[in-house]
Amino acid sequence: xxxxxxxxxxxxxxxxxxxxxxxxxxxxxxxxxxxxxxxxxxxxxxxxxxxxxxxxxxxxxxxxxxxxxxxxxxxxxxxxxxxxxxxxxxxxxxxxxxxxxxxxxxxxxxxxxx
Amino acid sequence: xxxxxxxxxxxxxxxxxxxxxxxxxxxxxxxxxxxxxxxxxxxxxxxxxxxxxxxxxxxxxxxxxxxxxxxxxxxxxxxxxxxxxxxxxxxxxxxxxxxxxxxxxxxxxxxxx
Numbered sequence: 001x002x003x004x005x006x007x008x009x010x011x012x013x014x015x016x017x018x019x020x021x022x023x024x025x026x027x028x029x030x031x032x033x034x035x036x037x038x039x040x041x042x043x044x045x046x047x048x049x050x051x052x053x054x055x056x057x058x059x060x061x062x063x064x065x066x067x068x069x070x071x072x073x074x075x076x077x078x079x080x081x082x083x084x085x086x087x088x089x090x091x092x093x094x095x096x097x098x099x100x101x102x103x104x105x106x107x108x109x110x111x112x113x114x
Numbered sequence: 115x116x117x118x119x120x121x122x123x124x125x126x127x128x129x130x131x132x133x134x135x136x137x138x139x140x141x142x143x144x145x146x147x148x149x150x151x152x153x154x155x156x157x158x159x160x161x162x163x164x165x166x167x168x169x170x171x172x173x174x175x176x177x178x179x180x181x182x183x184x185x186x187x188x189x190x191x192x193x194x195x196x197x198x199x200x201x202x203x204x205x206x207x208x209x210x211x212x213x214x215x216x217x218x219x220x221x222x223x224x225x226x227x
Contacts, residue, residue, distance in 0.1 A: 042217030058214055101207040103215055107157040
């Protein structure tokens with residue numbers, strides 16, 4: 001199993017540009033998550049999905065959109081990039097039947113908005 | 115609401131020294147507790163977990179015990195190695211699938227030979 005994979009690893013955007021961060025998992029997990037990690041801080045939840053076609057907002061959703069058309073894929077879309085979105089983005093997934101909500105993380109995408 | 119507080123870093127140790135990274139939590143109910151590790155340039159990896167009071171999680175020489183009476187989950191290792199240099203995150207789950215893990219801010223550990 002590759003686990004959770006993310007692309008790209010690094011990206012520099014100009015203010016106002018848009019991009020999609022890709023996330024794929026091959027563990028057949030129903031639940032998927034997007035977090036952002038700012039320097040010296042823990043991770044904050046942006047969006048999550050409980051299955052194909054179902055998504056919901058997390059703690060910091062403004063400026064982002066998501067979709068979940070398949071179990072495997074959960075892309076994160078930035079429509080109008082702003083400097084405040086400079087961060088490291090992590091995708092994660094978990095078993096729907098896990099009562100402990102243990103999450104498995106991808107390697108991250110480091111995004112800089114200039 | 116739920117929260118996790120862990121000791122500020124950075125923590126700098128010599129090889130073979132004893133490590134403790136403190137973590138305390140605030141939660142309603144009976145959460146599960148985790149330690150994740152982030153090596154330079156990589157994503158988060160689960161290091162160990164404990165799902166009920168008095169459970170001890172262990173992995174790669176690291177240990178942490180779920181103490182409900184003190185709401186703590188301190189990470190310990192008896193003899194650190196240079197390869198343990200990383201950022202360590204304490205995290206809490208309310209055991210509801212589809213909810214966020216609540217993370218501490220992370221503690222950077224640097225081990226020198």
